[in-house]
Amino acid sequence: MNPLLEIFSQGEEIIRGQITDTNATWLSQHSVQLGFNVVRHTAVGDKLADLVLLLQEIAQRADCCLCTGGLGPTTDDLTAEAVAKAFNLPLLFDDTAYAQIKQFFAHRGRAMPESNSKQAWLPTGAERLDNDMGTAPGFAVKFQRCWFAFMPGVPSEMQHMYLAKILPSLTGRFQLHPARLITLKTIGMGESAIQECIAGVTIPHDVQLGFRAAEDVQVKLLFPFAYSELMLRQLVADIAECLAACVYAIDGLGEESGDLVATLDKLMLSGGHRLAVLETASQGLLAAKCLGMEWLLSASYIQSLPRVATQFSLVPMTDDIIAFAKIIARHLQQQQGADFALVQLYAEQRDILCDKNQSIIVHTVLLAGDMYQHETHSIGGTLQRKQKQAALMSLDVLRRYFLTRKPNTSTQSQ
Amino acid sequence: MNPLLEIFSQGEEIIRGQITDTNATWLSQHSVQLGFNVVRHTAVGDKLADLVLLLQEIAQRADCCLCTGGLGPTTDDLTAEAVAKAFNLPLLFDDTAYAQIKQFFAHRGRAMPESNSKQAWLPTGAERLDNDMGTAPGFAVKFQRCWFAFMPGVPSEMQHMYLAKILPSLTGRFQLHPARLITLKTIGMGESAIQECIAGVTIPHDVQLGFRAAEDVQVKLLFPFAYSELMLRQLVADIAECLAACVYAIDGLGEESGDLVATLDKLMLSGGHRLAVLETASQGLLAAKCLGMEWLLSASYIQSLPRVATQFSLVPMTDDIIAFAKIIARHLQQQQGADFALVQLYAEQRDILCDKNQSIIVHTVLLAGDMYQHETHSIGGTLQRKQKQAALMSLDVLRRYFLTRKPNTSTQSQ
Numbered sequence: 146m147n148p149l150l151e152i153f154s155q156g157e158e159i160i161r162g163q164i165t166d167t168n169a170t171w172l173s174q175h176s177v178q179l180g181f182n183v184v185r186h187t188a189v190g191d192k193l194a195d196l197v198l199l200l201q202e203i204a205q206r207a208d209c210c211l212c213t214g215g216l217g218p219t220t221d222d223l224t225a226e227a228v229a230k231a232f233n234l235p236l237l238f239d240d241t242a243y244a245q246i247k248q249f250f251a252h253r254g255r256a257m258p259e260s261n262s263k264q265a266w267l268p269t270g271a272e273r274l275d276n277d278m279g280t281a282p283g284f285a286v287k288f289q290r291c292w293f294a295f296m297p298g299v300p301s302e303m304q305h306m307y308l309a310k311i312l313p314s315l316t317g318r319f320q321l322h323p324a325r326l327i328t329l330k331t332i333g334m335g336e337s338a339i340q341e342c343i344a345g346v347t348i349p350h351d352v353q354l355g356f357r358a359a360e361d362v363q364v365k366l367l368f369p370f371a372y373s374e375l376m377l378r379q380l381v382a383d384i385a386e387c388l389a390a391c392v393y394a395i396d397g398l399g400e401e402s403g404d405l406v407a408t409l410d411k412l413m414l415s416g417g418h419r420l421a422v423l424e425t426a427s428q429g430l431l432a433a434k435c436l437g438m439e440w441l442l443s444a445s446y447i448q449s450l451p452r453v454a455t456q457f458s459l460v461p462m463t464d465d466i467i468a469f470a471k472i473i474a475r476h477l478q479q480q481q482g483a484d485f486a487l488v489q490l491y492a493e494q495r496d497i498l499c500d501k502n503q504s505i506i507v508h509t510v511l512l513a514g515d516m517y518q519h520e521t522h523s524i525g526g527t528l529q530r531k532q533k534q535a536a537l538m539s540l541d542v543l544r545r546y547f548l549t550r551k552p553n554t555s556t557q558s559q
Numbered sequence: 560m561n562p563l564l565e566i567f568s569q570g571e572e573i574i575r576g577q578i579t580d581t582n583a584t585w586l587s588q589h590s591v592q593l594g595f596n597v598v599r600h601t602a603v604g605d606k607l608a609d610l611v612l613l614l615q616e617i618a619q620r621a622d623c624c625l626c627t628g629g630l631g632p633t634t635d636d637l638t639a640e641a642v643a644k645a646f647n648l649p650l651l652f653d654d655t656a657y658a659q660i661k662q663f664f665a666h667r668g669r670a671m672p673e674s675n676s677k678q679a680w681l682p683t684g685a686e687r688l689d690n691d692m693g694t695a696p697g698f699a700v701k702f703q704r705c706w707f708a709f710m711p712g713v714p715s716e717m718q719h720m721y722l723a724k725i726l727p728s729l730t731g732r733f734q735l736h737p738a739r740l741i742t743l744k745t746i747g748m749g750e751s752a753i754q755e756c757i758a759g760v761t762i763p764h765d766v767q768l769g770f771r772a773a774e775d776v777q778v779k780l781l782f783p784f785a786y787s788e789l790m791l792r793q794l795v796a797d798i799a800e801c802l803a804a805c806v807y808a809i810d811g812l813g814e815e816s817g818d819l820v821a822t823l824d825k826l827m828l829s830g831g832h833r834l835a836v837l838e839t840a841s842q843g844l845l846a847a848k849c850l851g852m853e854w855l856l857s858a859s860y861i862q863s864l865p866r867v868a869t870q871f872s873l874v875p876m877t878d879d880i881i882a883f884a885k886i887i888a889r890h891l892q893q894q895q896g897a898d899f900a901l902v903q904l905y906a907e908q909r910d911i912l913c914d915k916n917q918s919i920i921v922h923t924v925l926l927a928g929d930m931y932q933h934e935t936h937s938i939g940g941t942l943q944r945k946q947k948q949a950a951l952m953s954l955d956v957l958r959r960y961f962l963t964r965k966p967n968t969s970t971q972s973q
Binding site (some may be wrong): 165445 | 769847945
């Protein structure tokens with residue numbers, strides 16, 4: 146059984162919503178990788194009574210607690226005082242800490258403000274954790290079942306202290322058996338559809354299956370420590386087979402794969418391809434997602450189908466929008482000197498685009514060399530959702546083209 | 560005394576650090592503005608026992624609790640079950656919720672997966688909160704001293720449900736004495752520059768001054784409940800005067816102003832203008848930011864300066880990039896039949912664009928009718944930061960054009 150770990154953040158700015166608690170995210174990631182069972186995040190403000198109560202609760206509940214914030218020089222920085230009170234460990238003046246704080250200011254040619262001397266008072270018996278990046282020393286104490294480490298709230302100072310001072314303590318103090326997370330990233334199927342699709346695969350009782358739907362849908366498998374590599378790879382392969390072409394990347398088996406654009410980047414670079422894009426429903430977002438990709442030569446957003454036609458001196462063909470998109474793709478390819486041209490069109494009027502209760506039909510045509518490939522998607526929801534999904538679906542046509550180019554796979558040419 | 564409010568988030572992804580809990584931030588901001596005393600954020604994963612215990616704790620501690628996550632169709636979505644267990648309110652099948660979920664899929668031309676029927680089971684006596692944006696209905700229950708509202712974890716669905724369904728309940732149920740927040744939104748000055756600029760304005764001791772730097776820089780003034788309207792407006796006016804043309808919107812004085820694009824929308828619509836854009840450094844993001852704006856006829860991203868020249872059958876003029884941008888703006892205006900044309904160019908090579916330690920010089924030319932206006936900005940930082948800042952700075956040239964068009968202001972024509 147992995148030790149239970151909690152994250153505790155002190156700060157009015159956090160609980161008032163002025164800043165987002167990214168420290169909790171960072172510490173959680175590191176703790177999970179290390180093999181802790183992270184069970185709770187809590188953030189409270191600068192009320193002493195709340196802090197004291199929370200520390201006492203955690204001391205009974207968790208084996209380890211990583212704490213950030215409240216170590217500063219001002220009166221609303223209450224962590225050391227709260228620890229002293231909660232665990233009955235009166236504050237003691239730490240000469241070494243005081244000398245370090247003085248030195249911090251001396252190095253910068255400044256006198257130490259009197260308020261900073263407060264930071265040299267640490268709970269009785271606490272282990273001081275030196276801060277190489279700022280004035281606030283951290284400290285660690287064990288109380289009841291829980292080992293607490295207190296760090297500054299400034300992310301750069303916190304991260305440095307964690308890596309330099311706390312990580313070595315954690316691996317020394319705890320017997321850790323890290324689980325292994327495998328993530329299958331998919332495009333083209335909803336969360337429920339994926340669940341049904343993989344229902345035939347038996348998930349062993351000690352493997353946790355989870356889903357995360359953002360723009361793409363991710364299938365997550367959490368394997369216990371020292372799980373058989375062979376069985377792990379077989380299970381991942383079984384699920385990947387069910388989801389087939391929807392899987393665009395798998396994380397956790399070796400090097401991390403990144404998002405869809407990172408996948409496309411590898412494919413485009415390996416073939417030395419160059420792409421020109423015409424986008425409509427995704428309104429610039431397709432280009433924006435490909436930030437910094439050298440293979441994207443140009444991407445034009447044009448507001449309406451009639452305007453697209455005018456731009457290419459054509460008569461719009463609303464009865465056969467795919468044929469129309471193919472003609473435009475050919476023009477675009479030649480005009481931009483690209484071997485690949487991607488054209489995204491939809492025929493609906495503006496009021497349908499803006500209506501969250503109505504869907505638009507988005508057609509994407511890819512011209513790759515002299516081969517056409519196309520896909521059609523119905524996209525509903527708000528204007529923002531339509532924009533995001535249109536960008537993703539059209540980019541995915543490009544990825545799927547490369548799948549058809551694999552050996553032993555027939556090529557779809559139309 | 561303002562009522563105590565807690566935020567509770569359910570999600571393994573949050574406590575494992577796979578995503579950051581931005582819902583807690585968003586809900587805290589709104590709750591504080593409304594007059595709640597936000598005292599704690601807690602996030603737990605999908606362990607039923609943890610959830611049950613936490614709900615029981617909160618029911619004794621807070622007057623109100625806003626909860627997100629765990630309402631999905633999958634087996635790891637446990638919120639309704641946890642509420643049923645914690646408060647002894649067995650789950651009941653809600654016919655209306657079921658009909659709504661079915662309709663959600665019907666609207667999208669898909670059959671409802673069987674797993675989604677789980678979302679129609681709500682705790683006995685709970686008030687159903689309809690979800691206009693997704694399949695998961697929310698619900699609200701009162702237990703002991705605390706009124707709980709449960710919302711989906713997907714931020715867009717959560718925000719919509721909060722604004723449409725929960726906000727009206729909160730203002731009806733609680734006696735709130737909100738502080739009043741005024742936000743001056745600026746573009747074109749850094750945080751330190753703004754601080755120096757307004758240093759001469761006396762801020763009364765009971766008014767809180769704060770800053771938030773994201774893409775723009777926001778100056779925030781928090782006034783206590785029932786503060787004199789006259790004195791409030793005078794202080795805001797004094798600060799706005801110091802910051803002059805950098806202020807693009809002020810929130811909190813009447814109707815909300817939204818972001819820069821919302822400000823532009825009003826200006827463009829009132830003049831019946833139409834805009835064509837050529838963007839380079841912002842790579843599609845300028846267009847993406849103007850999502851749904853009818854006045855944006857087209858926006859082309861072109862990768863490099865030589866490619867821009869080729870596209871317009873011109874020879875690039877790297878020695879006078881502004882003159883070159885003006886020529887292109889004229890072409891674009893005619894080609895697209897727009898009265899306004901905005902051209903963004905930079906001359907640096909790709910390696911400088913991608914290097915976070917180097918800056919690029921971004922030139923933006925606006926051709927409005929037959930009048931040119933231009934601005935030049937040095938933009939540093941990561942590729943992502945350069946993209947965002949370039950989009951913002953170029954759009955801001957459009958806003959500043961309208962400032963010069965105000966009566967009694969001389970027009971800059973070059």
